[in-house]
Amino acid sequence: MCQTCGCTVTAGNAHLAAGDSHARPGAHATVEVLQDLLAANDRVAAHNREHFDEYGVLAINLMSSPGAGKTTLLEATIRALRDRYRIAVIEGDLETDNDAARIRAQGVPAVQITTGTACHLDAHLVHRALHDLPLAGLDLLFIENVGNLVCPASFDLGQHVNVVLLCATEGDDKPAKYPVMFRAADLVVLSKADLLGVMDDFDAARAEAALRALGRETPVIRAAARRAPALDAWLGWLEQQLTAPRAIAPLRPLQATAGV
Amino acid sequence: MHELSVCQALIDEVARIATSCAARTVGRITIEVGQLSGVEPELLARAFEIARAGTCAAQAELSIAVPEIVVHCNDCGASSSARPNRLLCASCGGYRTRVLEGDGLRLRAVELDVPEAHAALH
Known part of the structure; x- marks a missing residue:
């Protein structure tokens, strides 16, 4: 029920909303607006980003389809970097806290968000999770989004960078099939890259060409958590992000509200 | 959804x-x-x-x-319409484009x- 505007249509006033508009006693007004539909989410995302910047935390939104190896990549990353950087993870899944438990087993804080039926994280959910994290004591926060190449692309969480995993066991035409997601990527990681040699229907050059067709110069690197080519390129990119001054534009820039 | x-x-x-x-x-x-x-x-x-x-x-x-999708080419400066998974410049074929609309x-x-x-x- 609409609790705020006082104009809920009921049996008593439905006639005002239906039928011949000339019969209405009031006047028609068209309010011209030009506002982003997700402005409320974007305001909270900007607020989250302010928190990250206040504490000097680099926030990375990690997205991919389910099973592309996000959690495994994070486990290996934490093992490689935990002695030098203070890391935490926000985990998004529809159900279970299995992934948060795997991250905690690596000795770093993790907050699990279970979204129920929701197919993506939004800025409000992340904001709530931030209250359970020691932001003041962190250098790097990973937000592992719900495994999904569609919905998470539309919601700014306040992250500084978006990393999208494209797994060697997926089709190399994924960037062409999911242009919104791959356009949002600041880095594309070909995950489980140790399998590229045996997955002969996945052509890394074709995947990169599909990404370029989206008008993107996004770097593409290979990573494998368990075997060569290992994580050198990924860890190198991360170190670069951690030491570089933050000058990355948000996924969805805030737009001024006009008209109202 | x-x-x-x-x-x-x-x-x-x-x-x-x-x-x-x-x-x-x-x-x-x-x-x-x-x-x-x-x-x-x-x-x-x-x-x-x-x-x-x-x-x-x-x-x-x-x-x-x-x-309609419109892209602007950072290389040749042309603006052209494009498809969601093919955001290339229609004029020079370049991929260094920016989505205008x-x-x-x-x-x-x-x-x-x-x-x-x-x-x-x-």
Whole structure:
């Protein structure tokens, strides 16, 4: 029920909303607006980003389809970097806290968000999770989004960078099939890259060409958590992000509200 | 299906506008859904039927504009139309392009039924 505007249509006033508009006693007004539909989410995302910047935390939104190896990549990353950087993870899944438990087993804080039926994280959910994290004591926060190449692309969480995993066991035409997601990527990681040699229907050059067709110069690197080519390129990119001054534009820039 | 989340955000915004104009009811709501916004117009229209129930927009019509994608080429400076997964410059074929139009998800206009007394003030 609409609790705020006082104009809920009921049996008593439905006639005002239906039928011949000339019969209405009031006047028609068209309010011209030009506002982003997700402005409320974007305001909270900007607020989250302010928190990250206040504490000097680099926030990375990690997205991919389910099973592309996000959690495994994070486990290996934490093992490689935990002695030098203070890391935490926000985990998004529809159900279970299995992934948060795997991250905690690596000795770093993790907050699990279970979204129920929701197919993506939004800025409000992340904001709530931030209250359970020691932001003041962190250098790097990973937000592992719900495994999904569609919905998470539309919601700014306040992250500084978006990393999208494209797994060697997926089709190399994924960037062409999911242009919104791959356009949002600041880095594309070909995950489980140790399998590229045996997955002969996945052509890394074709995947990169599909990404370029989206008008993107996004770097593409290979990573494998368990075997060569290992994580050198990924860890190198991360170190670069951690030491570089933050000058990355948000996924969805805030737009001024006009008209109202 | 994130279209329902988008619809709820839309209804919240429309309710805010209706309140600020002291409107009784909401007529037509016009939105823009870019082909690169990540939102499917058909699913959004169906989600709207659910999201509007019991709100000030319960009787509102949703009008969805889907603008053509336009890219600007950073190399040759040309602007051209493009497809969602082929955002190349139509003039020189380059991929160093910027989307000028087609990634927006915006509320454009709300038609309100405003009581006479309040309307006279405007």
